[in-house]
Amino acid sequence: MIIFLGNIHYDTRASNLYETFTQKGNRTQVVSFDWLTENFKAERGQVSVYKLKKKSSLLFYLRFSVIISVRLLTAKADMIFAEDIYTLPFAIIFGKLKGAKVFYDSREVYGHLAGLSKRKNIQNLLRWIENLFIRFTFKTITTGELDSKYLEKKYNLKDTIVIRNLPLYDEIKMPFDFRGYYTINEDVKILLYQGVILHGRGLGPLFEVLKGIKNCILIIIGGGEHEQYYKELAIQKGLNDKVFFFGKVMLKDLLYYTAGADIGLCIIENLSLSYYYALPNKLFEYIITGVPVFASNFPQMVNIIDKYKVGEYISPENPIEIKEALQKLIDDKDLRKTFRNNCLKAAMELNWEKEIEKLFSQIEPV
Secondary structure (H helix, E strand, C coil), rough: EEEECCHHHCCHHHHHHHHHHHHCCCCCCCCEEEECCCCCEEEEEEEEEECCCCCCCHHHHHHHHHHHHHHHHHCCCEEEECCCCCCHHHHHHHHHHHEEEEEEEEEHHHHHHHHHHHCCCHHHHHHHHHHHHHCCCCCCEEEHHHHHHHHHHCCCCCCCEECCCCCCCHHHEEEEECCHHCCCCCEEEEEEEECCCCCCCCHHHHHHHHHHCCCCEEEEEEEEEHHHHHHHHHHHCCCCCEEEEEEEECCCHHHHHHHHCCCCCCCCCCCEEEEEEEHHHHHHHHHCCCCCCEEEHHHHHHHHHHHHEECCCCCCCCHHHHHHHHHHHHHCCCHHHHHHHHHHHHHHHCCCHCCCCCCCCCCCCC
């Protein structure tokens, strides 16, 4: 059973995990939740997505707790994957009760989430929860080497497993035509931001310099709690003709849209340890579709970009550097072509099918 406080249909990692276990012949159930998607209808079955409302935080977490508890109590699972800190306590309590092996997928440094930087009480609560329950897991999984080193040192863990956020391998032969959709000239390059729209994900610094960058537009794929804020900010900055909010797309179609871009943006701001250690899905989604990367100069992203020569990185705190480096990449056709070719070569190695074997080399699926 895979449990996750989020909608699996918009989460690459949980979706890929489900598909892999299913393809290997395991009966796999998913319990996930949605409270952000407009007009969303709940789903029941092997993959369940329950609808939550966040008008009241207390009722939100109460309903989530009841649903997850009932599902775990009635499940016949030999393995439980807690896909975030919020589901970890339930996985441990009911896993121990039912004799199941519990895997904790620590996607973030949860005690240092940027979104909670001004809510120290919540940060401390997450640290306390993690400290209390992480030692009872069968295995802890992380998304990067630095995350593993941090958790191993902090909680005296051994043998965490690094499973990076890599997409399924795919060759996109006919990418989505953004130029036709938005009536854009061929010489105008398409910058792409994809993912949840939140503060700290680079849109703020980018909006500050975008008007002065020639021959480009920015397309934003995704949604989130701060989407309206950035729509209003784009208007305030006079970016109506340079920023386009495309909306959410289903995971199964994402790479088809990704491949239609010229440059993929992965500008993370240094708001927390979790962000500084970032090695996000989008970095690898750009690579696997042959889209050159433009990222922050944070250690785990730098390691990938330097090793495979797939793009450029900059300091997210330096607007002049962002503007100059991005303009150079927009103008340099040959450089983008080199990065594209390197991306496609790297994709043969940086894909989920190869990455997930690290997990199956250490456990025997039931």
